[in-house]
Amino acid sequence: MLKYSPDGIHIIDSEGNLAFYSETFMTNLGYENHDELLNFNVRDWDPFAASAQLTSMIKSLINTPDTFITKHKKKDNSTIDVEISAKGILINGEKYLYASQRIVDTGNTNQVDLVTNFLASEETKYKTILELASDGVFIMDYNGKLVEYSEKAKQMLGYSTDEMQNLSVYDWDKNIDKTEYSQIIEALKQGPIEVERTHTRKNNTKYIAYITANLINIDNQNLLYASARDITEQKENERTILEQNEQLEAIFQTALGGISLLSLDGVYDFVNNKYCDFLEYSDKELLGKSTFSFTDEKFIAEYQSALKKAVIESVYENFEHTCLTKSGKTKRLMSSIALMPNNKQLLMTTIDNTDLFEAMTTIKKQAFIDDLTKLNNKRSYNNQINKNLEVFEKTQEPFSMIIFDIDFFKRVNDNYGHLIGDRVLEEFSKLITSNIRNIDSAFRIGGEEFALILKNTSLKNADIVAEKLRALVEQELKVIKNETITISAGVTEVKSGDTADKIYKRADDCLYKAKNRGRNCVVSI
Incomplete structure (x- = not known):
């Protein structure tokens, strides 16, 4: 009903952002479609909205209803005199300003804008605003x-x-x-x-x-x-920057890190040689272009957020982003960005973190890999089993687990030494990984104990896989001349209500039974 009110109804939040408006409000301002009013703020239609006191006035109007005469700016930049009746309302627990707009015929009367009428409405308010x-x-x-x-x-x-x-x-x-x-x-x-x-x-x-x-x-x-x-200090800073421009240029160009100046919307105004080296472009190829054009799209939102915060809050913002070089390489950059004293540019300093990022990625990867066998380690197993249990809880997609143990492995170490024992573990791991699917995962749990997680696999099929691998090891794992190496295996399938401990215990119990049956066999449950 409000949407089609004969008055220009509009509702704004405490920051002046337009939350709702009627068709009449849109028409009064000379707009023809709703897309034009997307992300509208009171500053878009009120000619005095740049006032530093505007936000406090909106908040005060929310708490204290008022009626006043002001001017509203139309799409064509002409103005209309309007009478505004404003009061605060609650929507979903949040305070908003509800305003009813009526066009008035002022004749030769000089109308008062939003800020002035509010100041003049009550002398006490007027004095308070001036004092504060x-x-x-x-x-x-x-x-x-x-x-x-x-x-x-x-x-x-x-x-x-x-x-x-x-x-x-x-x-x-x-x-x-x-x-x-x-x-x-x-x-x-x-x-x-x-x-x-x-x-x-x-x-x-x-x-x-x-x-x-x-x-x-x-x-x-x-x-x-x-x-x-x-703005004396600001102007002095600007003057200092201008006076020292040649010196700064030399400093910028010889800096070990990348330095760039951006417009408030992210367009390159200046780039030093090091920054150009990072991206493999010349300064002419970068100047006048948006920095976001060279940024991996996955990082653009974070980059834009850092830039916006630096502009609005005048704070230093540190952030990581990935850029694409002219030759197509990916560079992982760490940047700090801050608003310049002239409030018209952003200063960004950048270092190339690619090597460090890749090293850290390798270190993180190594934290989940067994050094000897190159299989996933116990830490990786703990992560994977919990992820598979979460998927099962949501989708009921089955998976099975196999626990292997190399039979009489201690005897191998005692009789042939640890170097041969290590070779047995390595060759066993290669044999297992080359005979399972890409979607399955192999883990070294510890010592001579290994585990497999078989996705979307029933107990029956997992039992078949375990038996196949058992036979394969017996036939092909020939690290020691005239010695047959065998394995025992316990197999189980995930059940409703399982935890990581429960499913592991079932498989481990099966492995124990396999050993009690003489080893070199598979037991499932």
Whole structure:
């Protein structure tokens, strides 16, 4: 029902993300299909949404319903004057802002945008927002006289409260005159602007301010709203980077690791020689291209997440990713990424971890392989039997297990020595693995004891396999001249309710019975 309401119904979360909207809301903003509103945020239709106070205002509106006049931006960038009735609602336990939008005919009345109306709605709220604002907020009349200001603005200029009452924009912006101020007001009639200005403090020291400005109306008075942020340190950092550009270029190009500068959406702006060596491309082949184009698709999501977090939270992010070189090789890279002081680029340092990764992979693999026989070891058996039991529990797909023991193996070691004993184990392992399916797994449990896990195999068929292998060993395992080597085997099939211990004990009991029957035989249960 809300979807087809005559009002422009829209519901947003506390971060301003659009969660629901009516057909009227879409039409009022000049959009024709729903795909255009995917991933929409209040910043997409509210011209003042860049304000640092927006999030706190949305959250406050959720807790305190209000009705106000503001402007909404349409698809074609024109604006419409609307009346908004907003209140908080709960959806699945989460707080959202429900807003009803109605287009109003304002005539010649100068309407107030979202932020200003909220500030002006109640004087207490208005004062609180100004006091808590993280940026310096300056509100001036059309002559440049300071009408209101935030606590941060006072701190930035270094004046007392009494002194602030008598200031105008010309006192802290020495480079502006009345003509330019009037031109700024005319420009603001077309919409908000962002600009950098030099401000002078009471003590005549200066700082560079990043200004977000808009025209507002409070109590029928036309005013200029300016939010200022001190970016002096940031600009000095930029200047330092520019001044030391040649030196940095030399450092970058001789660094042992790869260094690259990325745009905020991941496009290469700079790559050093080492980074080019990693990927086997020239800098000309990389610059202007997306870093994700050279990344294994399995790692793109993690890479994008690290980049996004570095941009939003201004933190260093470490991550691993696999890239494809020009010759088709796979490189395992470890990178650290951070937002540059200019907030417009990301600095990424990279080392080639391919050799280390391959070595670690080998070490991990060796941890599950028996050194002598190259069969899976006891640790691998424990993992595999539990995985097979989980599959059986879900699908009832049968599997069987065989436990082998080389008969009188101690006698072999005692009579011929451990080197011959080791050869018997090695040749036995080769004989077994060459006579089972690829889907089956062979394990050395310890000493002369071995196990097989036969997937999708019944007890009857497992019994046949065990007997075949027993006969094969007796006939073909000829490590010692004039000596016949035999094996005994216990066979069992998985049952409902089995654990790793239960199935192993059944097979082991069968093996014990085979030995008691004189060895060189197979017993199953």
